[in-house]
Amino acid sequence: DAVVHWFKMDLRTGDNRALWLASQKAQEAGVPLIGLYIVSPEDFEAHLAAPVRVDFTMRTLHVLKRDLAALDIPLYVETVSKRREIPERIVEFLEEWGVGHLFANMEYEVDELRREARLVKMCAARGIDLEVVHDTCVVPPGALKSGSGKQYSVYSPWFRAWVAHVHANPDLLNIYDPPAKNSPAQHAKVAPLFDCEIPDVPENKRLSDEDAKRLHAIWPAGEHEAMARLEKFCEEKIGQYHNRRNIPSEVGTSNISVHLAAGTLSARSAVRYARDRNKTKKLDAGLEGIKAWISEVAWRDFYKHVLVNWPYICMNKPFKPEYSNITWSYNNAHFEAWTEGRTGYPIVDAAMRQVKSIAWMHNRCRMIVASFLAKDLLLDWRMGEKFFMENLIDGDFASNNGGWGFSASVGVDPQPYFRIFNPLLQSEKFDPQGKYIRKWVPELRDCDDKEIHDPYGRKAGSKVEKRGYPKPIVVHKESRDRALAVYKEGLGRD
Numbered sequence: 257d258a259v260v261h262w263f264k265m266d267l268r269t270g271d272n273r274a275l276w277l278a279s280q281k282a283q284e285a286g287v288p289l290i291g292l293y294i295v296s297p298e299d300f301e302a303h304l305a306a307p308v309r310v311d312f313t314m315r316t317l318h319v320l321k322r323d324l325a326a327l328d329i330p331l332y333v334e335t336v337s338k339r340r341e342i343p344e345r346i347v348e349f350l351e352e353w354g355v356g357h358l359f360a361n362m363e364y365e366v367d368e369l370r371r372e373a374r375l376v377k378m379c380a381a382r383g384i385d386l387e388v389v390h391d392t393c394v395v396p397p398g399a400l401k402s403g404s405g406k407q408y409s410v411y412s413p414w415f416r417a418w419v420a421h422v423h424a425n426p427d428l429l430n431i432y433d434p435p436a437k438n439s440p441a442q443h444a445k446v447a448p449l450f451d452c453e454i455p456d457v458p459e460n461k462r463l464s465d466e467d468a469k470r471l472h473a474i475w476p477a478g479e480h481e482a483m484a485r486l487e488k489f490c491e492e493k494i495g496q497y498h499n500r501r502n503i504p505s506e507v508g509t510s511n512i513s514v515h516l517a518a519g520t521l522s523a524r525s526a527v528r529y530a531r532d533r534n535k536t537k538k539l540d541a542g543l544e545g546i547k548a549w550i551s552e553v554a555w556r557d558f559y560k561h562v563l564v565n566w567p568y569i570c571m572n573k574p575f576k577p578e579y580s581n582i583t584w585s586y587n588n589a590h591f592e593a594w595t596e597g598r599t600g601y602p603i604v605d606a607a608m609r610q611v612k613s614i615a616w617m618h619n620r621c622r623m624i625v626a627s628f629l630a631k632d633l634l635l636d637w638r639m640g641e642k643f644f645m646e647n648l649i650d651g652d653f654a655s656n657n658g659g660w661g662f663s664a665s666v667g668v669d670p671q672p673y674f675r676i677f678n679p680l681l682q683s684e685k686f687d688p689q690g691k692y693i694r695k696w697v698p699e700l701r702d703c704d705d706k707e708i709h710d711p712y713g714r715k716a717g718s719k720v721e722k723r724g725y726p727k728p729i730v731v732h733k734e735s736r737d738r739a740l741a742v743y744k745e746g747l748g749r750d
């Protein structure tokens with residue numbers, strides 16, 4: 257007999273609820289604990305996973321394997337080419353090793369829930385106990401209801417309820433210990449599994465050597481790195497987070513989104529760690545920076561709650577059905593200019609080049625480029641959503657869909673459709689000296705602080721060398737008017 261924990265987007269030994277439960281069960285029964293991970297190239301493809309994200313996952317598996325081996329727990333990793341066959345293959349594996357109990361943390365996307373529903377049936381038919389538990393959110397989806405008993409669709413009241421729920425249930429912030437060691441006898445029983453090799457990154461998602469070199473240096477993988485980043489951020493930056501979080505030229509945010517997305521860090525640990533550095537146990541009181549940061553981590557919970565309650569957002573539909581009738585432009589030349597950072601709007605181009613180079617973009621810039629795509633270019637927001645998933649190291653369906661829905665005004669608790677960011681004003685406000693632009697758009701490095709935001713505009717000195725930097729592909733004032741008209745028409749408003 258043995259107990260298996262199936263790792264998915266929870267690639268860590270510390271503070272992992274299902275892994276801890278699996279360990280308890282194995283201890284109680286005096287049987288070995290085994291870790292399992294299934295590599296699914298079809299899932300990577302279907303979920304548009306960025307090569308950099310897949311690469312991060314595979315690198316993390318090496319760290320996880322080492323950490324588990326130190327506890328005499330094997331990590332068995334297998335590639336299953338047809339994703340439909342994953343439940344069958346898991347059950348076969350369980351039967352091969354005489355496993356009576358399988359544990360996993362729940363994933364809430366529709367494909368994953370369907371897969372788990374099949375696994376539930378197959379395990380039940382074979383007398384295997386399967387336990388799938390909530391773990392990825394601080395507050396489990398479904399726990400918070402508005403006064404009328406429904407899921408909230410507005411963040412602020414939801415956040416107040418989230419805070420109150422955690423205060424009323426402080427155990428939600430208890431941290432789970434890593435699993436206990438397998439004994440020598442248990443180790444011996446599962447010894448052949450220690451020989452399992454971690455496969456290479458599937459071919460369809462492999463990085464070039466040059467990209468791998470650069471990105472590995474920027475994004476070291478694994479839970480120790482996640483914790484180190486969290487500690488450093490809390491030590492050095494969190495105090496000023498509320499003041500600095502909107503300045504893209506600075507490192508004012510935690511840079512841990514990839515770890516929350518891959519599960520090398522739990523949201524619970526993140527909130528708990530920050531809370532323990534506050535003057536109070538209250539999540540909405542005390543130091544401004546800590547309060548603000550916790551409320552950002554809560555956005556991640558919010559979007560997952562939304563996904564669970566309105567699963568149709570997984571199917572390419574806007575959260576607000578009335579926004580299905582907007583006539584998008586589908587102008588490919590515009591889309592290409594956007595993806596390549598050649599729109600002639602320096603702040604937009606800097607941001608798009610940032611993502612191309614380091615697979616991450618500052619939150620303020622995500623909002624700016626998303627608004628620019630959906631409103632100034634009137635391109636279908638789903639093209640931008642897809643591009644982000646295919647290129648971000650922290651691509652996460654719920655947060656990405658939520659962010660795009662917010663910026664394109666089609667999502668839950670969105671920007672009103674008539675609120676259209678002016679990219680020039682955003683640039684002047686959040687990158688006043690053009691530091692961010694200069695870093696990512698070297699063509700403009702000689703522009704002064706004023707002209708850099710709009711190098712061909714009225715404030716620009718025409719003599720300054722712009723090294724082929726493109727002219728704006730649209731005129732903001734005109735595209736703003738067009739967006740207003742087209743959104744209104746789609747919504748059937750006068």
Ligand code: FAD
Nearest residue numbers: 509510511512513552553556619622651652655656659660
């Ligand atoms: P910090 O500011 O340090 O915040 C800490 C953590 O809180 C983040 O790591 C993240 O997990 C969470 N968080 C912060 N802001 C948000 C938010 N607005 N929505 C949800 N969670 C948030 N985040 C992703 O993790 N994956 C995505 O694919 C993603 N796509 C986005 C697309 C758009 C159009 C927009 C506007 C936002 C998107 N975000 C996404 C949210 C946000 O931009 C990133 O989480 C953040 O920039 C990550 O940097 P950080 O870890 O330094 O964040």
